[in-house]
Amino acid sequence: MTGLREDAPLVLIQALMKNKPNRKFINDIFIIMTMKKGVIESGKGQVTIFIIIAIAIVALGAIVYMFYPQLKASFGFQVQNPEAFLQSCLEEDVLDSVDVLSPQGGSLNPTLYMMYDNSKVEYLCYTNEYNKLCTMQQPMLKEHIEAEIKGKISSKVASCLSDMKTNLEKQGYSVILREGDYNVELLPKRVVINFDNSLSLKRGDDVSTYEGMNAAFSNNIYEFVSIAISILDFEATYGDSETTAYMNYYRDLKVEKTKMTDGSKVYVLSDRNTGYKFQFATRSMAWPAGYGLE
Amino acid sequence: MITNKIFLALALAVVLLGLVSAAETSYCCEKTNSGAWCQNAPQDQCNSSFAISPTSCESTGYCREGCCFNRNTGTCAKNSPEKICTNDGGIWTSEKTCSISQCSLGCCLIGDQAAFVSRTRCGHLASAYGLNVNYRSDISSEVACIATATADVEGACVWKEGFDNKCERTTKAKCSELSSSRNSTFYDGLLCTNSALNTTCDPSEKTTCVEGKDGVYFLDTCGNLANIYDSSKAKDETSDYWKEIIDPLFSCTLDLGSLGSQSNCGNCNYYDGSTCKKFERTSDIYAPIYGDYICRDLSCDYDTDGIGGIDAINEHYQHGETWCAQSKGSSEIIFGEESTPDSSEENVPGTRYFRLVCYNGEVTVEPCADFRQEVCMEQKVSTPTIPKGTFSNANCIVNKWQDCLAQTDEKDCINTDMRDCSWISVDGHGKCVPRYAPGLSFWGENADAMTQCSTGNAKCKVEYTKSIEREGGNTLGLKTLKKTFEDMEWRITDNERCDPTEGGGAYTNWREDLNNYCVSLGDCGFSNNYMEQKGYSNWEDIITYTSKMDEEEMAEKSE
Numbered sequence: 028m029t030g031l032r033e034d035a036p037l038v039l040i041q042a043l044m045k046n047k048p049n050r051k052f053i054n055d056i057f058i059i060m061t062m063k064k065g066v067i068e069s070g071k072g073q074v075t076i077f078i079i080i081a082i083a084i085v086a087l088g089a090i091v092y093m094f095y096p097q098l099k100a101s102f103g104f105q106v107q108n109p110e111a112f113l114q115s116c117l118e119e120d121v122l123d124s125v126d127v128l129s130p131q132g133g134s135l136n137p138t139l140y141m142m143y144d145n146s147k148v149e150y151l152c153y154t155n156e157y158n159k160l161c162t163m164q165q166p167m168l169k170e171h172i173e174a175e176i177k178g179k180i181s182s183k184v185a186s187c188l189s190d191m192k193t194n195l196e197k198q199g200y201s202v203i204l205r206e207g208d209y210n211v212e213l214l215p216k217r218v219v220i221n222f223d224n225s226l227s228l229k230r231g232d233d234v235s236t237y238e239g240m241n242a243a244f245s246n247n248i249y250e251f252v253s254i255a256i257s258i259l260d261f262e263a264t265y266g267d268s269e270t271t272a273y274m275n276y277y278r279d280l281k282v283e284k285t286k287m288t289d290g291s292k293v294y295v296l297s298d299r300n301t302g303y304k305f306q307f308a309t310r311s312m313a314w315p316a317g318y319g320l321e
Numbered sequence: 322m323i324t325n326k327i328f329l330a331l332a333l334a335v336v337l338l339g340l341v342s343a344a345e346t347s348y349c350c351e352k353t354n355s356g357a358w359c360q361n362a363p364q365d366q367c368n369s370s371f372a373i374s375p376t377s378c379e380s381t382g383y384c385r386e387g388c389c390f391n392r393n394t395g396t397c398a399k400n401s402p403e404k405i406c407t408n409d410g411g412i413w414t415s416e417k418t419c420s421i422s423q424c425s426l427g428c429c430l431i432g433d434q435a436a437f438v439s440r441t442r443c444g445h446l447a448s449a450y451g452l453n454v455n456y457r458s459d460i461s462s463e464v465a466c467i468a469t470a471t472a473d474v475e476g477a478c479v480w481k482e483g484f485d486n487k488c489e490r491t492t493k494a495k496c497s498e499l500s501s502s503r504n505s506t507f508y509d510g511l512l513c514t515n516s517a518l519n520t521t522c523d524p525s526e527k528t529t530c531v532e533g534k535d536g537v538y539f540l541d542t543c544g545n546l547a548n549i550y551d552s553s554k555a556k557d558e559t560s561d562y563w564k565e566i567i568d569p570l571f572s573c574t575l576d577l578g579s580l581g582s583q584s585n586c587g588n589c590n591y592y593d594g595s596t597c598k599k600f601e602r603t604s605d606i607y608a609p610i611y612g613d614y615i616c617r618d619l620s621c622d623y624d625t626d627g628i629g630g631i632d633a634i635n636e637h638y639q640h641g642e643t644w645c646a647q648s649k650g651s652s653e654i655i656f657g658e659e660s661t662p663d664s665s666e667e668n669v670p671g672t673r674y675f676r677l678v679c680y681n682g683e684v685t686v687e688p689c690a691d692f693r694q695e696v697c698m699e700q701k702v703s704t705p706t707i708p709k710g711t712f713s714n715a716n717c718i719v720n721k722w723q724d725c726l727a728q729t730d731e732k733d734c735i736n737t738d739m740r741d742c743s744w745i746s747v748d749g750h751g752k753c754v755p756r757y758a759p760g761l762s763f764w765g766e767n768a769d770a771m772t773q774c775s776t777g778n779a780k781c782k783v784e785y786t787k788s789i790e791r792e793g794g795n796t797l798g799l800k801t802l803k804k805t806f807e808d809m810e811w812r813i814t815d816n817e818r819c820d821p822t823e824g825g826g827a828y829t830n831w832r833e834d835l836n837n838y839c840v841s842l843g844d845c846g847f848s849n850n851y852m853e854q855k856g857y858s859n860w861e862d863i864i865t866y867t868s869k870m871d872e873e874e875m876a877e878k879s880e
């Protein structure tokens with residue numbers, strides 16, 4: 028019982044009332060919950076029940092907070108705005124796929140890669156020879172990333188559209204959803220998904236139509252890809268690049284270049300404020316040891 | 322001459338091996354087993370599901386490199402094979418360097434931002450931002466382009482709401498847009514706190530950072546930006562400070578070297594080494610007098626000499642400064658002050674050069690190419706305004722050592738435009754050697770180290786003589802031998818310096834001389850590595866003594 032004050036239950040209630048959780052408060056709750064039956068006096072036992080209820084409320088709140096988009100879809104939160112629904116439904120998957128492909132040179136499953144910092148970092152410009160400029164491996168890097176994200180979220184898009192339709196129908200709408208293709212586009216400071224869909228809703232006299240919906244997600248991958256393209260251009264032209272030039276232009280950008288023994292280079296572009304990283308590898312104008320006769 | 326022959330033999334070997342090597346890698350794989358597109362590689366490395374030709378990729382149709390561009394976004398990529406370009410929806414042209422009109426760059430001005438991009442990409446960006454295109458093809462550099470970007474004129478946009486005059490600091494264009502809904506009036510260059518406007522906005526002690534700007538700005542009570550933070554003007558209601566927008570050029574002057582300047586002035590400048598950041602006790606020495614933001618000093622401290630502790634003057638680096646690491650075994654290479662390194666201690670096996678970069682208060686380490694194929698060169702620019710007195714710029718530069726051994730003329734050897742070589746004296750002869758000895762591969766059957774180091778082999782033949790001395794003449798006038806041949810003493814008559822037992826100091830010098838030549842060639846000879854660990858532990862490992870001629874052979878010669 029070390030550390031548990033005699034007036035612990037009272038302190039807990041006061042803390043709950045004041046809504047001031049602290050480490051001591053949490054410890055006390057934990058200790059009380061592990062107390063053997065009968066240790067607490069009868070009056071205090073009632074207080075314990077209140078505490079347990081309070082904890083359950085807090086836990087429920089946390090669960091709702093963590094799984095809000097899914098719960099929103101599953102428990103039939105009303106779809107006020109179809110675009111907002113799609114945005115909320117897709118956000119996690121879109122941003123997760125960006126988080127996965129960013130340290131891997133823009134591919135979800137890199138094929139030509141080197142291991143760096145426990146990541147498979149894809150070569151975006153590569154030559155296996157010495158003293159030679161690299162050949163572009165992903166000349167359309169932006170489009171490649173867009174395709175990767177599109178592929179990754181395809182099943183989620185289908186389920187979100189389906190959930191949206193079900194949800195609207197539960198709200199009494201007559202729904203006509205013409206499903207078309209969708210595309211992912213990287214734009215300055217955001218990733219946008221454009222749906223070539225049309226949605227007609229009718230409830231009583233209320234009729235609304237949505238043509239070509241879209242969902243936008245805040246992200247800086249466009250900026251990082253643009254810088255990567257510029258670095259790749261230097262690699263393909265000169266065999267190397269100057270990192271400080273980019274840090275002069277972009278103030279929160281950190282560019283790190285690491286040259287490996289085999290002549291490969293890993294570029295790590297990161298945002299000094301958010302810590303977001305985009306990394307890729309190149310091998311251009313590599314030099315062997317000595318004359319490279321072996 | 323012998324060296325030349327050896328080098329010619331080496332050069333021939335290089336050519337021959339190159340041919341052999343080329344013969345091995347003469348297949349153009351459209352895709353290799355490792356997933357790389359368009360590589361020259363041995364046939365067994367090619368992915369058999371794709372095209373393979375016994376020729377170099379430059380000669381094939383399927384791997385011919387060109388320019389890949391996107392018609393919609395205007396992005397261009399050089400050295401791109403046609404197939405991977407078109408597979409991803411790009412348009413391919415045979416112009417390898419992308420010198421086509423679709424890829425020519427100009428200045429794209431969007432709002433107060435600028436980007437040096439192609440015309441198509443400019444249009445794409447403008448549509449993404451929902452703004453009009455202003456493309457300047459007459460601006461041909463990125464620096465000039467960024468300098469051209471100017472913000473629209475701002476001022477106070479005032480409108481009536483009930484009995485109050487509300488105000489927002491914005492541009493004239495935005496104020497005009499809003500005027501239809503709230504009948505607002507724009508006051509060019511004025512702040513919302515200007516008493517003449519009689520708005521609900523008053524000066525406050527709150528400050529903020531602004532995206533795209535360096536400085537710390539005061540806010541008014543309505544949340545509008547005021548002027549650059551200047552603590553002396555916080556309560557000043559008489560001057561224009563809270564009335565008009567003041568250009569940062571005419572605001573307070575931040576002096577990072579001056580005590581307390583950061584506390585009082587928010588006129589940060591990224592290029593001068595400061596930027597607006599939220600005050601943090603762990604990162605900032607000075608706290609602001611008002612508000613929570615400060616001009617953070619972006620300079621760095623770094624233990625460059627590696628002996629522990631920071632020299633407050635010599636190991637304090639400015640934001641944007643780059644310098645060479647004093648890594649073990651590396652030479653200190655200062656631009657314009659190149660000297661011949663001490664080959665016994667510098668550029669020894671395992672040495673590598675590194676460049677250090679200070680940006681945003683953080684030092685990053687950039688390794689130069691391994692095996693000393695690149696070295697780090699530093700240029701110190703005199704800058705009296707900083708305590709150290711100089712601002713360093715460093716770069717990893719290519720170590721041009723490859724043709725040093727072929728140079729027989731001192732002038733050609735030390736021509737730094739062409740190569741990085743030194744002219745040294747070896748056993749009385751001038752020799753051209755790499756200034757910064759390269760790292761050599763010692764693994765593999767035809768390792769560089771074996772070939773390169775063997776050019777430093779030397780053979781010294783010590784000549785021993787027994788002199789025939791005769792005694793005085795006999796009756797016939799013939800002299801008689803003083804001693805029998807066996808009793809006569811050997812005397813060195815040539816190359817005494819090469820005899821370890823007789824040479825003394827001359828022998829040591831000869832040995833050092835030749836070893837110095839060897840270690841200058843690369844990872845050769847008798848030296849410690851960069852961790853000061855001994856390589857060959859004894860001279861005997863690198864010097865072989867052959868026995869003297871046997872007695873019979875000598876007797877024959879003496880006759």
